[in-house]
Amino acid sequence: xxxxxxxxxxxxxxxxxAVGMAGLAVLPGLAGCSQPVVDTDLKLGFIGLGRQAMFxxxxxxxxxxxxAVAGCDVYGIKRKRFEKRVTDFYVKAGKxxxxxxxxxxxxxxxxxxxxxxxxxxPDHSHARVAIAxxxxxxxxxxxxxxxxxxxxxxxxxxxxxxxxxxxxLGSQQRSxxxxxHAVKLVQTGALGKITNVKAYVGAPPKPYDLPEEKLPAxxxxxxxxxxxxxxxxxxxxxxxxxxxxxxxDEDIWGGxxxxxxMGGGFTTDWGAHMFDIAQWGLGMDKSGPVEISPIxxxxxxxxxxYANGVVMTSEPFDEKKTKGVKFIGEGGWxxxxxxxxxxxxxxxxxxxxxxxxxxxxxxxxxxxxxxESVRSRKDPAVPVEIGHSSCCVCTLGNIACxxxxxxxxxxxxxTFVDDVDGAATKKMHxxxxxxxxxx
Numbered sequence: 001x002x003x004x005x006x007x008x009x010x011x012x013x014x015x016x017x018a019v020g021m022a023g024l025a026v027l028p029g030l031a032g033c034s035q036p037v038v039d040t041d042l043k044l045g046f047i048g049l050g051r052q053a054m055f056x057x058x059x060x061x062x063x064x065x066x067x068a069v070a071g072c073d074v075y076g077i078k079r080k081r082f083e084k085r086v087t088d089f090y091v092k093a094g095k096x097x098x099x100x101x102x103x104x105x106x107x108x109x110x111x112x113x114x115x116x117x118x119x120x121x122p123d124h125s126h127a128r129v130a131i132a133x134x135x136x137x138x139x140x141x142x143x144x145x146x147x148x149x150x151x152x153x154x155x156x157x158x159x160x161x162x163x164x165x166x167x168x169l170g171s172q173q174r175s176x177x178x179x180x181h182a183v184k185l186v187q188t189g190a191l192g193k194i195t196n197v198k199a200y201v202g203a204p205p206k207p208y209d210l211p212e213e214k215l216p217a218x219x220x221x222x223x224x225x226x227x228x229x230x231x232x233x234x235x236x237x238x239x240x241x242x243x244x245x246x247x248x249d250e251d252i253w254g255g256x257x258x259x260x261x262m263g264g265g266f267t268t269d270w271g272a273h274m275f276d277i278a279q280w281g282l283g284m285d286k287s288g289p290v291e292i293s294p295i296x297x298x299x300x301x302x303x304x305x306y307a308n309g310v311v312m313t314s315e316p317f318d319e320k321k322t323k324g325v326k327f328i329g330e331g332g333w334x335x336x337x338x339x340x341x342x343x344x345x346x347x348x349x350x351x352x353x354x355x356x357x358x359x360x361x362x363x364x365x366x367x368x369x370x371x372e373s374v375r376s377r378k379d380p381a382v383p384v385e386i387g388h389s390s391c392c393v394c395t396l397g398n399i400a401c402x403x404x405x406x407x408x409x410x411x412x413x414x415t416f417v418d419d420v421d422g423a424a425t426k427k428m429h430x431x432x433x434x435x436x437x438x439x
Contacts, residue, residue, distance in 0.1 A: 054081075069100070077216075104223070123263055124226060145272035167383065191348075237254075288393055291406060
């Protein structure tokens with residue numbers, strides 16, 4: 001137990017076993033062993049208990065030395081589901097569980113025994129809740145995209161460094177061997193000078209057009225809206241229906257992400273993955289493009305231009321419109337997506353990867369990386385600065401589309417260039433609803 005308290009190495013994490021439960025997949029490297037889940041002083045609280053949170057819960061529960069002790073959601077039925085999932089897991093593992101759930105995240109953050117929180121809530125509340133958690137002395141694992149606005153990202157970045165807490169972002173493709181192989185090829189010059197990148201993710205957000213429906217009795221809509229305008233009405237697609245008896249999880253993702261009043265469309269939802277990989281490969285982490293053109297301004301795709309002449313477009317690289325990235329260089333090209341790799345020359349091919357079943361989140365050791373960082377007090381694979389710069393790329397694409405014109409950006413100062421009328425600068429943030437604030 002003394003060695004366990006000192007922290008676990010990556011090899012120890014991946015070689016240790018986990019006790020599974022019905023409906024939960026097993027993390028790669030944790031299956032087929034016989035050691036039980038161990039007790040620990042590292043306790044997690046989960047803020048946001050929807051579909052993505054269930055995938056994350058699956059992974060974190062099975063990491064030795066980690067325990068889920070609390071959950072929070074503004075939707076009552078999701079709190080009940082969380083209670084059942086966690087309780088069933090520990091009962092099956094033969095372990096005692098003391099679990100509590102909350103409607104308000106502030107109550108969870110008061111818990112002195114909680115070391116870190118996992119935040120998987122709608123994008124518009126990411127920054128506000130993460131900042132509160134950091135100031136409460138908690139380490140934070142935050143889902144992507146990091147923030148809803150560029151200003152929120154700037155403030156969150158400051159608070160992470162001011163508090164000295166560990167902050168990790170759910171950009172799990174950075175922990176995927178295929179994407180790591182692709183980036184290594186690009187950065188070592190195997191493809192020669194990169195000229196173009198095609199990073200397809202899907203369409204920008206559209207105006208909210210769902211009809212108003214009756215609000216569930218156990219959903220606190222005011223808390224769900226948070227800083228957003230109070231005139232946004234409820235529709236079940238924003239919070240997909242689930243059931244406890246019979247058990248039924250969400251069959252679609254929360255629709256808030258597709259509407260510009262509440263989310264950034266595919267541009268941020270999948271852009272936070274694919275544009276992030278492009279930035280990484282191009283060596284533009286903590287930097288970004290200098291010119292962004294919208295759909296319709298000379299192109300049918302959003303276009304990002306970098307100071308070194310590289311051009312990235314939100315353009316499909318195949319007829320199937322695979323969500324992925326294609327790096328095109330003077331010496332060849334490679335295509336990479338989840339579970340897929342193709343190249344202009346077989347010499348670029350990636351080593352064969354083991355096939356592991358289950359949700360993508362639990363097939364990639366990204367959550368293990370966060371726990372290692374919490375124990376070592378060192379930045380994880382995706383620290384706050386990288387999360388912010390990748391999020392800016394996505395948001396800048398949406399700003400250009402909103403304005404219907406090309407915009408110029410200085411990634412060093414994070415300000416717009418030649419923004420004569422101030423229209424672009426104004427879109428770096430929005431006015432919070434009365435009574436709500438970021439800090």
